[in-house]
Amino acid sequence: MASKSNRGTLGRKNGKVLGATVLIASADPGVGKRWALGLKDIFAIHEVSEWGELERTMTNSGPAVLLLNSDLLQPDEAKGISTIQRLSPSTKIILLTSGHDEQKAISGIKAGAKGSCNKDIDLSLLPKVVNVVQKGEIWVGRKTISRLLIELTSLTESHQADSPALSMVYLKPLTSRERQIALLIGEGACNKEISSRLDISERTVKAHLTAIFQKLQIPDRLRLGLFVNGHEHQNSH
Secondary structure, three states, rough: OHHHHHHHOOEEEEOOEEEEEEEEEEEOHHHHHHHHHHHHOOOEEEEOOHHHHHHHHHHHHHOEEEEHHHHHOOOOOOHHHHHHHHHOOOEEEEEEEEEOOOHOOOOOOHHHHEEEEEEEOOOHHHHHHHHHHHHOOOOOOHHHHHHHHHHHHHHHHHHHHOOHHHHHOOOOOOHHHHHHHHHHHHHOOHHHHHHHHHHOHHHHHHHHHHHHHHHHHHOHHHHHOOOOOOOHHHHHO
16 A cells, blocks of 8 residues: 555556556445456556545545445445545545436535546546546536536535625635636636637646635635636626
């Protein structure tokens, strides 16, 4: 098991440098092995099958991405995700569920997961899911998006009502460049599109987003988009 000082270290396989470490957590070893098969030639893979082992690995190794089977989160999935996220705040969690359970996907995202998909996902798509989430994007199924936006809009409005400081600051704490990026996020632009439109590198976009999240006390780009759109809607009245 890697130490905390080794977080983010790239692995090697047959002399080839692999991508970031992906932790696969599933109570069903067969499911975990299947996911590993789709990722093993691209990422450094570590597998766990028990909750205690998952907690220890998150604490000590801090993987870049966690593929988390919902079967490990019974009975309170949202609480389980929050607990695991606190052990390694930088780890991006992707929740994999049985069937097309939209409510589980929505609950997972609201609890802090950065992606959700069917555990029987086509293995050829799994590397794309991991790459998208690792870059700071959100991955959810198309059928889940509309319901997710409705629920998160309600959540954002509730949070603003409970936290006057958040609703009052709007975009004023941001620099002019950060405001540009925040507004583009509100339009649904991805990092690559923002980079092209503002003629800056994607790395610079990510750095600005980190600063924006910190200044506005907003955890991710999806909620930032909702916050920006809510603010613009308020200004139009």
